[in-house]
Amino acid sequence: MKTLDLRTAPLREINRILQNEHEGFYEIRNSSGQHALAVGLTAPLSVTIDGHAGYYAAGMNQNARIIINGNVGQGVAENMMSGSVHVKGCASSSAGATAQGGLLVIDGDAGARCGISLKGANIVVRGSVGHMSAFMAQSGNLVICGDAGDALGDSLYETRIFVKGKVRSLGADCEEKEMTPQDLEILSSLLNDAGIHDISASGFHVYGSARTLYHFHVDNASAY
Amino acid sequence: MCGIVGLFLKNRALQPELGRLTSLMLETMTERGPDSAGFAVYDGAAAGHRKMTVRGISSSNAGDLESGFLQITGNNGNVHQRCDHLVLTYAEEHETPLRAYMNEFGRGVHIASCGDSIELYKGVGLPEHVATRFELKTMRGTHAIGHTRMATESAVTIAGAHPFSTGPDQCLVHNGSLSNHNSLRRMLVREGLAFDTENDSEVAAGYLSWRLSRGDKLDQALESSIDVLDGFYTFVVGTRDGFAVLRDPVACKPAVIAETDDYVAFASEYRALAELPAIQNAKVLEPEPQKVYHWEHAA
The missing domain is CATH 3.30.70.330 (RRM (RNA recognition motif) domain)
Structure with missing residues (x-):
């Protein structure tokens, strides 16, 4: 385990070290809510941030396993391609925005717009999510073990949204679907991957696109 | 973009530290607002x-x-x-x-x-320089609210710097922008209020002062503003004994609250709270949209 201390080394130097390593275990100390921590990693490193992080923590991750022992600001794991990011506290808005692959786990709550424009990654939130979550989400899965705020899944494409608690309201073109055996299998496997064994897959509801918006109408294909 | 900080002390033993802690928070928010800064410090007369x-x-x-x-x-x-x-x-x-x-x-x-109780200082320049000019570090008191400004829609002047005080012991800082401030200002002028600037944030402060003057409690005044104010905002508001936070329904402007047995602290970003005493044991939360968070000292 190598220790990188933000009290003694500047942020860019720490990110540069992590971006150039190929393997190993790293711990970042004294994060103090700083932004853009452990971003742009490409190798299968294990990185632990020992405290709260600011905006875009673990952004653009590829292959690395990043654990954050605290809360994170906006845009944690935004545009993640692969690997995993595990937030032990709560996340602010736009967690996992545009993420294309990998797994984002949030033990606490996530703020507004969780999984906005999701493009294939999986997000598991043990707590609740804020309003406009999964807005325009295109593929991948969002699992919410708590409640969801207003306008869940507005303008959704192919992303599945699993919710165990209450949904305050659904966004435009989002509807509840019947839980198929395949959905249940995906959900169980995501809970397992997230290390959540005390919450069972039964009792979740699944939501998806009602496919009534412009792009789903074959008549509009003539515009091309 | 702007930075907001606020510190409301529950433990009297921290009162001599109020100015020092507030200046630490304010200076950390320089990147969110480097052109001017201001703060209100409450220390009873x-x-x-x-x-x-x-x-x-x-x-x-x-x-x-x-x-x-x-x-x-x-x-x-x-x-x-x-x-x-x-x-x-x-x-x-x-x-x-x-x-x-x-x-x-x-x-x-x-x-x-x-x-x-209120004293209010503001000036143009880096937050660190403004805080030093007024010797913020040496100030004591029960609570303080500060603002670092990055002007986007009006000039960099002292008049445009926050906080705005439009009523006795009242002050407001704002991160965001309001779209219906002109019509609201006209309404409030008809109600007898006077405004010093064309600034949207001053109108929000004036609206709350108007409600308070009509008998609302601070939390009631803020509650009513949700339906009246149109735009983006995170507000922190101070009164003689009270301290409150409100975010607009979209919650697009950042906000973090940390609470311990000794204090309630607010900042636009957690970074500004990182140096507060025993922050590692604080309950840290992101305030929900449209929800009034409110603390009061026993009168």
């Missing part, structure tokens, strides 16, 4: 006495202003100068003539705040 902060003091007007003040108060007031601001302390009965005197004085002098 003696019973029966009032405090007025006036700004725009220079060597050319300080002498005249002070002699006028002493004449009105019958040599029975106290004057304390901090850079280009004066804090005047005086018996309650002099409030009305003093206010009229200051409003008519001209020569760049403005009332910044007035009340039992």
Whole structure:
């Protein structure tokens, strides 16, 4: 385990070290809510941030396993391609925005717009999510073990949204679907991957696109 | 973009530290607002006495202003100068003539705040420089609210800097922008309020002052503003004994609250809270949209 201390080394130097390593275990100390921590990693490193992080923590991750022992600001794991990011506290808005692959786990709550424009990654939130979550989400899965705020899944494409608690309201073109055996299998496997064994897959509801918006109408294909 | 900070002390033992902790928080928010800064510090005056902060003091007007003040108060007031601001302390009965005197004085002098407890300072420049000019680190008190400004839609001037105080012991800082401030300002002017600037945030402060003057409690006033104010905002509001936070329904402007047994702290970003005492044991949360968070000291 190598220790990188933000009290003694500047942020860019720490990110540069992590971006150039190929393997190993790293711990970042004294994060103090700083932004853009452990971003742009490409190798299968294990990185632990020992405290709260600011905006875009673990952004653009590829292959690395990043654990954050605290809360994170906006845009944690935004545009993640692969690997995993595990937030032990709560996340602010736009967690996992545009993420294309990998797994984002949030033990606490996530703020507004969780999984906005999701493009294939999986997000598991043990707590609740804020309003406009999964807005325009295109593929991948969002699992919410708590409640969801207003306008869940507005303008959704192919992303599945699993919710165990209450949904305050659904966004435009989002509807509840019947839980198929395949959905249940995906959900169980995501809970397992997230290390959540005390919450069972039964009792979740699944939501998806009602496919009534412009792009789903074959008549509009003539515009091309 | 702007930065907001606020610190509301529950433990009296921290009161001598209020200014130092507030300046740490304010300086960390420099990247969110490097062009001007301001802060209100609440530190109770003696019973029966009032405090007025006036700004725009220079060597050319300080002498005249002070002699006028002493004449009105019958040599029975106290004057304390901090850079280009004066804090005047005086018996309650002099409030009305003093206010009229200051409003008519001209020569760049403005009332910044007035009340039992509030002192309000603001200036152009880096937050660190503004805090140093007014010796924020040495100030004590029960609670403080600060703002670092990055002006986007009006000029970089002292008048445009926050906090805005539009009522006794009241102040507001704002991160965001309001879209219906002109019509609301006209309504409030009809109700008898006066505004110093064309600034949208001053209208939000004025609206809350108007509601408070009609008998609302601070949380009720904020509750009612949700339906009236149109735009983006995170507000932190101070009164003599109270401290409140409100975010708009979309919650697009950042906010973090940390609470311990000793204090409630607010900042636009967690970074600004990182140096507070025992922050690692604080309950840290992101305030929900449209929900009024409100704390009050026992009167």
